[in-house]
Amino acid sequence: MEVIGKSVIRKEALEKVTGRAKYTNDYHSVSMLSGHKVISPFGHAKIVDIDTEEAWKVPGVHAILAGNHYPLTGEAIRDRPVIAVDKVRYHGEVVALVVADSPEQAKTAGDLIKVQYELLPVVNSPTQAFQKDAPLVHERLGEYKKEEDSHPVPDTNIATHIKIRKGNMEKGWSESDTVVEATFSFAPSDHAAMETRCATAEIMPDGNIIIMTSSQAPFMVKRLISDYFGEDLGKIIVHTPFVGGAYGGKAPVQLEILAYLASKEVGGKPVKIFNTREEDIITSPCHIGLDATVKLGADRNGKIRAAEIQHLWDGGAYSDKAIDVTRSGAVDCTGPYNIENVWCDSYCMYTNHPYASPFRGFSHSELSFVIERTMDLLAQKLNMDPLELRYINAIRPGNTTPTRVRLNKSNLGNLPKCIEKVREIFNWDEGPVKEINERFIRVKGVSCSWKTSTIDTNAPSGAIITFNKDGSLNLMTGVIEIGTGTKTVLAQILAERLKMDVDKIHVRMEVDTQTMPEHFKTVASRGTFMAGRAVLNAADDVINQLKEVAACALRAPKEDLEVADSRVFLRDDPAIGLHFKEVGYGYTYPNGNAIGGQIIGRGKYILRHLTHLDPETGAGKPGPEWSVAAYGVEVEFDRRDYTYRVVKACTVVDIGKVLNEKAALGQVMGAMSMGIAFASRETFYFDELGRVLNPQLRTYRPLRYGENPEYLVGFVETPQLDSPYGARGVGEFGLMGMPGALGNALSVAAGVSLNHLPLIPELIWKAKEGET
Amino acid sequence: MKFHTITLNINGNNRVVTVRSADTLLYALRGKLGLTGSKPGCLNGDCGACTVNLDGWPMKSCLMLAVEAIGKKVTTIEGLQNAPIQQAFVENFAFQCGYCTPGFIMNCHSLIEQHPDADDEKIKEWLESNICRCTGYAEIERAVKSVLKKNRVP
Numbered sequence: 069m070e071v072i073g074k075s076v077i078r079k080e081a082l083e084k085v086t087g088r089a090k091y092t093n094d095y096h097s098v099s100m101l102s103g104h105k106v107i108s109p110f111g112h113a114k115i116v117d118i119d120t121e122e123a124w125k126v127p128g129v130h131a132i133l134a135g136n137h138y139p140l141t142g143e144a145i146r147d148r149p150v151i152a153v154d155k156v157r158y159h160g161e162v163v164a165l166v167v168a169d170s171p172e173q174a175k176t177a178g179d180l181i182k183v184q185y186e187l188l189p190v191v192n193s194p195t196q197a198f199q200k201d202a203p204l205v206h207e208r209l210g211e212y213k214k215e216e217d218s219h220p221v222p223d224t225n226i227a228t229h230i231k232i233r234k235g236n237m238e239k240g241w242s243e244s245d246t247v248v249e250a251t252f253s254f255a256p257s258d259h260a261a262m263e264t265r266c267a268t269a270e271i272m273p274d275g276n277i278i279i280m281t282s283s284q285a286p287f288m289v290k291r292l293i294s295d296y297f298g299e300d301l302g303k304i305i306v307h308t309p310f311v312g313g314a315y316g317g318k319a320p321v322q323l324e325i326l327a328y329l330a331s332k333e334v335g336g337k338p339v340k341i342f343n344t345r346e347e348d349i350i351t352s353p354c355h356i357g358l359d360a361t362v363k364l365g366a367d368r369n370g371k372i373r374a375a376e377i378q379h380l381w382d383g384g385a386y387s388d389k390a391i392d393v394t395r396s397g398a399v400d401c402t403g404p405y406n407i408e409n410v411w412c413d414s415y416c417m418y419t420n421h422p423y424a425s426p427f428r429g430f431s432h433s434e435l436s437f438v439i440e441r442t443m444d445l446l447a448q449k450l451n452m453d454p455l456e457l458r459y460i461n462a463i464r465p466g467n468t469t470p471t472r473v474r475l476n477k478s479n480l481g482n483l484p485k486c487i488e489k490v491r492e493i494f495n496w497d498e499g500p501v502k503e504i505n506e507r508f509i510r511v512k513g514v515s516c517s518w519k520t521s522t523i524d525t526n527a528p529s530g531a532i533i534t535f536n537k538d539g540s541l542n543l544m545t546g547v548i549e550i551g552t553g554t555k556t557v558l559a560q561i562l563a564e565r566l567k568m569d570v571d572k573i574h575v576r577m578e579v580d581t582q583t584m585p586e587h588f589k590t591v592a593s594r595g596t597f598m599a600g601r602a603v604l605n606a607a608d609d610v611i612n613q614l615k616e617v618a619a620c621a622l623r624a625p626k627e628d629l630e631v632a633d634s635r636v637f638l639r640d641d642p643a644i645g646l647h648f649k650e651v652g653y654g655y656t657y658p659n660g661n662a663i664g665g666q667i668i669g670r671g672k673y674i675l676r677h678l679t680h681l682d683p684e685t686g687a688g689k690p691g692p693e694w695s696v697a698a699y700g701v702e703v704e705f706d707r708r709d710y711t712y713r714v715v716k717a718c719t720v721v722d723i724g725k726v727l728n729e730k731a732a733l734g735q736v737m738g739a740m741s742m743g744i745a746f747a748s749r750e751t752f753y754f755d756e757l758g759r760v761l762n763p764q765l766r767t768y769r770p771l772r773y774g775e776n777p778e779y780l781v782g783f784v785e786t787p788q789l790d791s792p793y794g795a796r797g798v799g800e801f802g803l804m805g806m807p808g809a810l811g812n813a814l815s816v817a818a819g820v821s822l823n824h825l826p827l828i829p830e831l832i833w834k835a836k837e838g839e840t
Numbered sequence: 841m842k843f844h845t846i847t848l849n850i851n852g853n854n855r856v857v858t859v860r861s862a863d864t865l866l867y868a869l870r871g872k873l874g875l876t877g878s879k880p881g882c883l884n885g886d887c888g889a890c891t892v893n894l895d896g897w898p899m900k901s902c903l904m905l906a907v908e909a910i911g912k913k914v915t916t917i918e919g920l921q922n923a924p925i926q927q928a929f930v931e932n933f934a935f936q937c938g939y940c941t942p943g944f945i946m947n948c949h950s951l952i953e954q955h956p957d958a959d960d961e962k963i964k965e966w967l968e969s970n971i972c973r974c975t976g977y978a979e980i981e982r983a984v985k986s987v988l989k990k991n992r993v994p
């Protein structure tokens with residue numbers, strides 16, 4: 069392999085280190101108006117009155133949107149008003165939108181809008197939401213329009229209920245000599261991408277709706293605005309430039325709708341809606357919370373015989389993407405272990421919290437935490453080495469998943485090998501506990517994870533390749549450059565297939581939904597797989613066209629031709645051939661006759677063999693393959709005040725094939741940093757009115773420079789046969805096992821089972837105190 | 841509302857802009873001068889995405905009024921050309937989404953100029969004022985140290 073595996077410098081590198089890379093909010097024109105959101109200060113309240121009289125007097129105000137019944141929105145269930153009417157259901161919900169010439173004017177006017185509220189009882193956790201007498205977040209749940217796969221229960225707070233029924237529970241428990249059970253919980257938190265969300269919209273005289281947005285899913289924006297408001301699909305054109313971090317948080321569609329309605333209100337003029345950091349944290353969708361119970365049973369050899377799991381996901385005020393997250397959490401609920409008897413109830417609960425969107429790992433960091441903590445409890449009870457317990461139960465080819473998909477060497481990564489590698493590079497055999505002195509102790513914890521990507525069964529991707537006259541190529545795909553470097557990796561895939569210099573491939577970074585083929589969404593680590601397949605398909609199309617023209621020009625059969633080094637030539641006599649320069653734009657004979665024309669390669673891919681889940685048993689094929697990983701975290705714990713430092717963090721992931729080494733390492737380390745922050749400190753603190761008390765980056769603190777551990781990263785390469793060069797998803801894996809491994813290390817260090825996140829010293833202290 | 845027409849020295853050029861009293865330097869750079877390399881990430885000093893260089897020192901441009909920059913030399917990411925730290929960021933993969941990058945580079949660049957002999961402690965003290973949510977900081981550390989090391993070799 070020439071290009072695959074190499075740390076090819078990212079195509080957009082120079083733009084990004086010179087400040088020239090543009091993000092949505094960097095595009096501004098003099099005529100563009102600014103929107104300002106007025107948001108709810110309460111978690112649950114009736115809107116008694118909205119008085120906009122004073123606000124209208126502010127110079128520069130063009131429109132105030134409030135109190136209107138627009139069509140309801142929401143991906144899985146249409147339960148969400150774009151702007152709240154009658155009542156607010158979460159702190160941060162948009163109550164009114166002011167459109168003015170400048171952001172200052174819009175804000176001045178917004179501050180003058182008087183909203184009268186009457187407080188309603190707050191649903192402050194999914195467990196509370198699940199109680200029989202809990203206040204209802206949605207009184208008319210039964211009347212909403214919904215997707216076929218959503219199963220809301222009217223007159224409750226249940227937005228959906230996913231059931232997994234596999235094997236025979238009675239048999240499972242009767243074979244279990246040792247049983248452990250524990251409950252877990254953590255509140256919602258945030259993605260905290262450095263670029264806050266932003267969207268602009270303009271409606272042209274011909275009805276074309278031009279949107280620009282910092283989104284992972286511009287094609288979804290197009291589809292949903294058409295669905296919700298009856299606009300012609302082809303008239304909606306969505307542009308997405310560089311996106312400043314997303315991690316799942318920019319997959320939902322929200323600000324785009326506000327921008328569209330605002331523009332409509334002011335006669336189609338361009339309007340920008342930009343989130344302040346505070347709004348980005350509470351108004352826009354957040355990272356889901358979870359309350360869970362896990363019960364595992366094992367025989368005397370440590371083989372797990374039964375698993376019973378209940379998830380109560382904190383979907384927040386609106387179900388949007390939380391329903392998909394709930395389903396995804398159910399299908400992989402056991403973690404990467406072979407368990408024949410599984411019973412899982414996964415509920416998506418409505419609460420009066422900010423509503424949830426996917427978060428890197430799409431429910432898998434969350435489900436892994438609860439499973440991996442229980443695995444350690446089981447190891448403890450069995451008196452077994454926790455890594456060994458994981459090894460003997462590791463899922464292997466021939467086993468089935470909770471939704472009964474039979475696994476093989478291609479659709480499953482090699483977990484035993486990942487565990488072995490962790491054992492080695494994390495130096496597990498030196499023993500998990502090291503006493504430093506009376507105060508300090510160093511402890512290691514381990515965990516594992518797996519994941520399949522439950523995305524639409526018919527999710528598409530596409531690629532277009534065009535030639536330039538100098539023989540270089542342009543590559544266009546609908547994948548968004550959100551920071552993962554996928555666009556560069558796709559150029560590598562193309563270069564490898566055409567056996568050419570990757571520098572001669574130009575990559576279009578910006579995506580627009582009118583001229584580029586649809587890529588489902590840039591989520592779920594599926595960019596490389598799906599768009600990669602489309603690129604290979606397009607490359608084959610290009611090769612075929614090149615050979616066709618060259619066969620004519622060289623007077624040789626197509627089959628005798630070969631493509632490499634930007635040339636088409638005779639296999640048996642490479643000196644006879646043509647450079648891309650001479651064929652990419654058609655071939656011109658010496659007398660002026662021409663054939664061919666510009667070569668335009670096209671490629672597409674659609675996922676295959678995926679099915680919906682059976683609503684009663686969960687049986688079905690939710691995703692194409694299962695990647696796996698094993699982890700370790702080492703902490704230095706201070707027994708005096710319960711503080712600690714994460715010294716080392718280790719991830720070994722089966723990546724199938726390393727496509728760009730430094731990019732892959734960067735993805736894994738970055739995800740580990742995020743996972744450690746989620747596990748150790750990130751959470752929303754709610755008061756009794758459902759208000760988020762820490763919506764700022766000084767009170768909501770991601771990891772900073774120097775707080776990161778030493779990273780140990782290893783790769784295992786078990787090819788996924790239907791993926792480009794065998795590659796598997798990698799972007800989410802570094803994160804998924806961190807909460808479990810950290811929780812396990814700290815539980816040993818503190819000598820108390822820690823079942824809640826984030827693992828702040830105060831929580832450890834309370835757990836310890838509660839014990840005595 | 842009060843407006844001021846002021847002259848600011850930005851990237852070596854004198855630029856005349858009209859600003860309100862309340863306009864921050866970040867707002868003026870982005871909105872009035874089209875210098876969108878400096879990014880808004882929080883607008884209250886928490887993230888460092890808006891960092892510029894002021895008379896050789898890093899400054900969060902969201903924490904300073906435009907009128908306060910009169911008489912100072914302001915360098916933004918757009919004014920940095922072929923600085924070794926930019927190349928080091930490229931080679932070490934010290935960015936992913938790139939949103940924090942201009943701020944980080946301006947901070948690193950100032951650090952390298954002010955403390956060519958910076959040790960781990962000093963580097964941490966300076967760089968912990970910026971947030972990068974994509975990388976795990978290992979690559980940024982490598983990039984900064986590679987430049988410091990190169991400068992040290994006589």
Ligand code: FES
Pocket residue numbers: 879880881882883884885886887888889890891900901902903
């Ligand atoms: S925008 Fe200035 S520090 Fe965040």
Ligand code: FES
Pocket residue numbers: 262312313551934935936937938939940941971972973974975
């Ligand atoms: S590269 Fe995305 S925040 Fe630093």
